[in-house]
Amino acid sequence: MFKVAWLARFPRGMGQEEARRHWRDVHGPLCLQVPGLQRYVQNQVLAPIGTEGVTEGTTGFDGYSCGWWPDSRSYSDAMRTPQWQDLVADGANVFDMDWLWGMSAELEEVVQKEPPATWAGTDRGRFKVVWVVKFRADLDRAKAHDYWTNHHGPLACRIREIGETGAYVQNHAVRAIGADSMPTDEVELGFDGFSECWFEDRAAYDDAMRSPEWRDLVEDGGNLFDMQFLWLGMSAVLEERIMRP
Template identity: 25%
Template sequence: MAVYKLIRLRRRPAGMTPDIFHATWLAEALATVDSIAGLLGYVQNHCLAGGYRAREPLFDGYAEEYYASADARTARASPDGDDVLLPVEVTVIRDGPQPPDAIKSIELIRRRPDLRHGDFDRYWRDCHGPLACAIPFLRYEQNHLTAAARDPAIAFHGAAITWFGSTAEMRTVAGSEAYRRTRADEANFLDGTSPVLLTTAHKLR
């Protein structure tokens, strides 16, 4: 059965602490998730507390919403406050476990402007994806912006999501040759530096 995914990126209101924001957002979702038409799955991902030490993250978290139809996703993908919404098609590059205590890294990417959308998607999936699989993460999936959502107003053209057992594992990986080669290849299809959010997941459905 086809599943239609929507990524919802969210920032906390000015003056609200990250802890209160995350608790409030989670409570709101728990109260409403069962009433959303066509919703099959919902995962809310909160930025780690350590992510606030050096600088303010671009977003405080993101939700992954899975719908039974494109129409159900479209109904929820209309502008809603300051949320950034990315309707995406998922390609699992490395299937693997998704432990509830895993660290999830989401990297928000932009297409290099001289590449056509189709060429960008193919390179990311068929060339960069296999190269990145030399990195020992638990799971790796690419979330490609749907063709219908390609618009200059959309801030990002996709999201790479990877799962690690711990932040210590991530630090070890960042010093590896496989990681260096993967990062070097990004210049072949990405535009600039990609914001990264390190998160923990809360699966509600």
């Protein structure tokens, strides 16, 4: 599976509700027309989160979309289609295209915790949060990815509301997406990945934030992440819209 994420920010002067409607009702259906797209999910920011939980204020982004193709070849073929060009042309109607530079990436998905089977057919698991991360500048990137997967991730799974009753996916940025919509090493990534967690509900999330295991996780974050980047607008509660399961 080949996965790509596009982080997004709305242009100045465009109302939040207008932008969200366009993203959902115009841009989303255009994306669904792109050949080979197997899965497509929009995530629209609802509120920022800090070290103690949901807070007030603004975020540094307005959401992100993820798309899945069977493999890199099918993705590459899709980028040359008129349907993709229609989607790109519509982007300027709803996104700050200059900000997008370096904020789209090919991803390696690491599932740390699958959703509980009991969620199927229920409303549970719809409280979703994301932490967009950048590694500390003094760390080797390959070693940082390994630490995130094999140490920080298991620490998060010690939190009951994640490791037992929730779901948790890490998305490791591999390469940036360039001007031709293809992965490239010529563009500097503006982030190194993001973690997504789904909780049974808001109460479960709040319980997690109060746990000693959460405090351990935050403390360990300083060993790996640029914490100023993380907490100054790059973590958020999301409205998840599964456009194609």
